[in-house]
Amino acid sequence: MANEEKLKRIRHSMAHVMAEAVLQMFPDAQITIGPSIDNGFYYDFDLPRTLVPDDLEEITNRMKSIITEDKPFERRVVSREEARKLFEKQTYKQELINAIPEGDEVSLYSQGGFTDLCRGPHVESTKELKADAFKLLSIAGAYWRGKETNPMLTRIYGTAWENPKELRLYMKHLEDIEKRDHRKLGKELDLFSLHEEAGPGLVYWHPKGARIRLAIEDFWRDQHYKNGYEMVFTPHVGKSWLWETSGHLDFYKEGMYPAMEMDKANYYAKPMNCPFHIMIYNNTKHSYRDLPCRWAELGTVYRYEKAGAMHGLLRVRGFTQDDAHVFCTPEQMGDEILEVLRFSLYMLRSFGFQDISAYLSTQPAKSVGEKSKWDTATEALRGAIEAEGLEYEVDEGGGAFYGPKIDLKIKDALGRQWQLSTVQFDFNLPERFNMTFVDRDGIEKQPFMIHRALLGSLERFFGVLLEHYAGAFPAWLAPEQVRVIPVAESFGDYAEKVVKLFKDQGFRVSGDFSTDRLNAKIRNAQKEKIPFMLILGEKEMEADAVSVRYRSGKQENGIPIDVFADLLKKQVENREN
RNA sequence: GCCCUUGUAGCUCAGUCGGUAGAGCACCACCAUGGUAAGGUGGGGGUCACCGGUUCGAAUCCGGUCGAGGGCUCCA
Numbered sequence: 001m002a003n004e005e006k007l008k009r010i011r012h013s014m015a016h017v018m019a020e021a022v023l024q025m026f027p028d029a030q031i032t033i034g035p036s037i038d039n040g041f042y043y044d045f046d047l048p049r050t051l052v053p054d055d056l057e058e059i060t061n062r063m064k065s066i067i068t069e070d071k072p073f074e075r076r077v078v079s080r081e082e083a084r085k086l087f088e089k090q091t092y093k094q095e096l097i098n099a100i101p102e103g104d105e106v107s108l109y110s111q112g113g114f115t116d117l118c119r120g121p122h123v124e125s126t127k128e129l130k131a132d133a134f135k136l137l138s139i140a141g142a143y144w145r146g147k148e149t150n151p152m153l154t155r156i157y158g159t160a161w162e163n164p165k166e167l168r169l170y171m172k173h174l175e176d177i178e179k180r181d182h183r184k185l186g187k188e189l190d191l192f193s194l195h196e197e198a199g200p201g202l203v204y205w206h207p208k209g210a211r212i213r214l215a216i217e218d219f220w221r222d223q224h225y226k227n228g229y230e231m232v233f234t235p236h237v238g239k240s241w242l243w244e245t246s247g248h249l250d251f252y253k254e255g256m257y258p259a260m261e262m263d264k265a266n267y268y269a270k271p272m273n274c275p276f277h278i279m280i281y282n283n284t285k286h287s288y289r290d291l292p293c294r295w296a297e298l299g300t301v302y303r304y305e306k307a308g309a310m311h312g313l314l315r316v317r318g319f320t321q322d323d324a325h326v327f328c329t330p331e332q333m334g335d336e337i338l339e340v341l342r343f344s345l346y347m348l349r350s351f352g353f354q355d356i357s358a359y360l361s362t363q364p365a366k367s368v369g370e371k372s373k374w375d376t377a378t379e380a381l382r383g384a385i386e387a388e389g390l391e392y393e394v395d396e397g398g399g400a401f402y403g404p405k406i407d408l409k410i411k412d413a414l415g416r417q418w419q420l421s422t423v424q425f426d427f428n429l430p431e432r433f434n435m436t437f438v439d440r441d442g443i444e445k446q447p448f449m450i451h452r453a454l455l456g457s458l459e460r461f462f463g464v465l466l467e468h469y470a471g472a473f474p475a476w477l478a479p480e481q482v483r484v485i486p487v488a489e490s491f492g493d494y495a496e497k498v499v500k501l502f503k504d505q506g507f508r509v510s511g512d513f514s515t516d517r518l519n520a521k522i523r524n525a526q527k528e529k530i531p532f533m534l535i536l537g538e539k540e541m542e543a544d545a546v547s548v549r550y551r552s553g554k555q556e557n558g559i560p561i562d563v564f565a566d567l568l569k570k571q572v573e574n575r576e577n
Numbered sequence: 578g579c580c581c582u583u584g585u586a587g588c589u590c591a592g593u594c595g596g597u598a599g600a601g602c603a604c605c606a607c608c609a610u611g612g613u614a615a616g617g618u619g620g621g622g623g624u625c626a627c628c629g630g631u632u633c634g635a636a637u638c639c640g641g642u643c644g645a646g647g648g649c650u651c652c653a
Contacts, residue, residue, distance in 0.1 A: 050581065140648030141580020148650055152580050155648070183646095187588075196626095196644050251653045306578060306651065307644090315652095400653060428653090488611045515610070523614035537612060549613070 007162065011036030013073060013111075013122045014063075014134055014160040015043045020114035021062035022047075022156075025055075031116065032092040032144065032153060039170060040159035044142055046092065047154050056136040059156070064131040071112040073122040077105050083117060092144065093117050133167045134160035176414060182466040183312040189471050189528065191479075192313065192462075201310045201317030203459050208479035211508060213458060215477050217298060219350070219575075220322060220455070227343050229294040229324060234276035236300065240266040245432055246275040257302050257317075273299035274426070274451060277325045278433045286437040291447060292328035292336055298458065299323045313463035320458045326450040329437065333448045334380045337423065340452050341384040341406065344421040347454045348410055351465060352474070352577040355411035358390045359419075361398035368402055369427025377425045377448070378404040402428035412468040420461060423452045472529045472551060475568065476575045482509040482568070483525040487518050487537035494541040498534060498561065505565060507572075522549065532568070 015034030018041075023029055026047055034043030078086070080097060083106045087093035096117055100106055109118040111126055123129065136158040144150035161167045178184075186192045191209035194202065205213055221231065240259070243249045248256065252271060259266035270276065277295050286293075300320045309315055328336050348356055360381055363374045381404055385392045392406075399405055403425030409417045426449040429435075436444040455461040465473075475481050482502055486495040495511050502509040512521045518535075525533045533549040539558065540546055546564055547557040570576075 053582075138647060139581055142649045143579075146650065148578070152649080154580075157648080200644075247653085255652075303652085308578070308649085309651070311646095402653075485613090487613085490611075517610065517616060518612055520615050521613090526614055533613090535613070539612090547612090553614090555613075 003162075007160075008036045009121055009123045010129060010162065011041040011160045012120075013126070014129055014158060015041040016073075016109065016111060016114065016116055016118070016122070017063050017066050017126060017129065018059065018136070018156060018158060019043050019045075019116060020066055020112065021059045023114065024062055025058065030090055030092055033096070034116075040137070040157060042155050042157045044144070044153040044155045046144075046151065051139045051154055051156070053139065056139070056156070060136050063134070066112065067126045067129045067131045069112060070125055070127040072125045073109055073111045075120060075122075076108045076110065078108055080106055082106075083108070086115070087117065129160070130163055132164045133162060134158055135167060135171070173414070177416075180414065180467045180470045181312075182314070182463040185466050185471040186313070189479075191466070194312075194316075199317070200307070201305055201315075203313060203316055203318065209462070211479035212473060212477050213462060216455075216458065216462070219476075220298070220347075223343070223347065224296045224324070227294075227339070229296045232277065232280060232295045232297050234273060234280070234297060234299060235270075236302075237267045237269050238275065240268065242275050242279075243268055246429060247432055248272070248275075255303050257304055269302040270299070271301050271303045273297055273301065273321065273323045274325060274429055274449075275433070278429060278435060278449075281327055281435060282433060286327075286447075288329050288437055288439050291437055292326055292332050294324060294326050296322075296324035313459045313466075316459055319460065321453050322455045322458065322461075324452055326452070327435070327437075327447045328450070329439070329445075330376070330448060333377070333450075334383065336448075336450060337380045338384045338387060340423050340450065341388055344408055344423065344452070344454045345388060345390075348408065348420065350575055352468065353410035353412070353420075356390065357409050358385045358392035359395055359398075359407040359409065360385060360392055361395040361400075361405050361407070363404060364397045364399055364401060366401055367399070368431070373427055374404060377427075381406050381423070381425075400424065402426050410464075412464065413470070414467075418464045420456045420464070421452070421454050422456070423450065425449070426451050472531075474571075474575070474577045475531045476572045478529075478531050479508060480510060480528065480530050481507050481572070482532045482534060483528075483530045484509065484511040484534045484536065485518065485521045485525065486511070486513070487535060489515075491536050491538070491541055495536050498536065498546065501561065502565065502568075505569070507568060526551070526553075532564075534564070 012035065015036065019031050019034055022043070022045055023031065028048055030046035032044040032046065034041060080100075083097050084094060086108070087097065097106065106117070107119060108115050109120055109122055110116075136156060138157045140155045140157065141152045142155040144153055159167070159170055161170060186209070189208065190206050191212070192206055193204045194200065195204065224231070237260070240249065243256075248271065256271050257269045259268055261267075276299075277297070280295065281293060298320050300318065302318045305315060305317050310317065326336050326340065345356060360378070362378050363371075367374070385406060405422055405424035407419050408421035409419045411417055430446050430449050435447055435449070437447050439445050465477075473479070484495050484499050484502075486492055492513060495513070499509055499511040512525070514521070516524070522533060529551060531551050534546040535549055536546060543558055543560070545558045545560050547555060548559055548564060549555045
């Protein structure tokens with residue numbers, strides 16, 4: 001923890017040094033804020049001209065010379081008036097000074113010729129900063145205070161560490177992230193593509209990507225039936241009546257694809273599945289005896305994402321949610337939540353994610369639904385998290401206007417967090433669609449509605465998985481599980497026989513009967529990250545055996561065919577990672 | 578939507594001072610081919626994202642549009 005604090009000081013101080021360097025270059029620059037962030041720092045400036053990447057080099061050099069000057073960081077408390085006077089020409093600083101709550105101290109930090117309005121803390125002196133343990137990374141635009149209507153500032157991002165070794169490790173980590181980029185791997189492994197000319201943000205799943213997706217879907221459906229869900233299918237478009245009733249046209253229109261007109265009516269591509277599931281629910285009158293209804297659908301939805309927001313598979317305009325809605329009585333609600341949470345955890349763990357944490361978001365200021373409902377629902381969510389022994393944080397007031405929620409976040413192989421599952425109450429739609437069930441006492445009551453996605457969306461989940469496994473999917477997911485490689489043409493028949501044998505047992509297998517040399521065949525299979533290569537020649541043919549080369553490069557020779565088939569079968573069935 | 582960067586063959590990229598395009602891989606053909614990460618030879622393939630301007634001449638310079646990448650913002 002002490003170390004964390006020290007790094008924070010280093011980074012924050014580094015931001016000040018950078019501001020000094022930038023002011024040396026642009027004496028008229030307006031300075032704004034420059035905090036420490038994960039792994040580094042940034043500073044936002046209003047500059048007379050935009051920066052180009054070459055400028056980073058000059059800023060870096062100036063920073064290095066400031067650091068080597070060994071200037072102390074000095075803290076000074078001043079009155080508001082003094083501060084205003086000192087930052088006379090700094091309009092953003094004026095705004096910041098005015099925003100400091102009455103009664104709080106106004107403090108300044110100076111190093112050498114540079115003084116900044118700052119809460120601190122900082123390192124003692126620039127000599128604690130290492131000239132060879134920081135690096136400026138990028139230039140980006142950022143709105144003043146993050147508001148779109150405010151002026152665009154120039155932000156410089158940097159990373160800073162205690163020593164050059166840590167910097168090197170971090171730069172290596174950035175390289176790893178780049179290597180695992182799902183967009184890159186998707187291209188290399190021929191899994192999916194996006195086509196600007198056919199519509200940005202819309203995903204094309206290639207045969208190999210589709211195989212992986214289907215393996216995920218098959219498992220998903222299987223588990224849902226085992227856990228008491230039913231599958232439904234609903235349309236992709238709905239008339240404006242549906243979206244008016246749901247409220248989407250009032251509150252979510254900017255997020256929807258525009259209307260298609262037909263027969264004097266407006267149809268909209270669905271941004272969510274919920275109204276459709278409600279249509280099914282409302283098709284008949286429900287007794288409390290029918291509840292809970294647990295209805296799941298891999299429902300493809302379309303949402304308008306701003307052009308700059310799209311990112312590979314992680315942020316798209318058309319995607320398939322692994323959606324489900326649970327409609328239940330108030331008495332059932334607690335158990336249902338617990339079951340949904342357990343199910344989510346089971347699913348995530350099945351994909352090799354062990355490090356899972358929860359976020360509970362509670363009632364915001366503006367919301368619909370009775371307070372008592374919010375309270376019982378929120379407590380049910382909290383109870384479920386605690387029953388499962390999950391680490392969790394509470395985001396007070398962070399829930400949607402229509403209900404509290406739990407989000408689950410996982411850590412991937414590189415330690416990055418991704419939000420996947422979400423379990424959300426909805427007090428809005430049951431009201432708007434006038435949903436009811438007849439209770440024991442013969443009175444019509446409103447059911448609880450729980451909305452949940454376990455994987456989030458298949459596209460996004462697939463992107464996360466791809467980066468998590470770096471493209472080397474475990475056997476149960478791999479698009480091709482086994483590649484059969486005869487060492488020469490004369491063993492083609494035996495190889496064909498082995499391929500057929502595995503294919504008949506339901507494995508995803510192919511044979512390499514090309515005229516490539518053995519070396520090339522192995523290289524190709526290796527690059528495709530196929531978990532098992534079966535190498536066949538005379539020795540194997542005579543013994544009715546295979547030699548198995550694993551993805552790791554290890555090899556075991558002369559394994560009887562059925563022994564290997566059993567091993568493969570077990571790995572797939574157990575979904576071994 | 579905004580700021581910065583960027584767009585050359587299916588992929589990865591080179592192309593200097595403006596003189597109408599190149600490599601490797603992939604693909605196709607032929608030859609070779611018995612053991613663990615690329616066998617050899619040859620061939621096809623590009624309106625240099627698009628539109629306009631400057632120029633005798635533009636992949637190259639200028640303006641615009643679209644897309645992509647890095648951020649910001651948004652994500653009831």
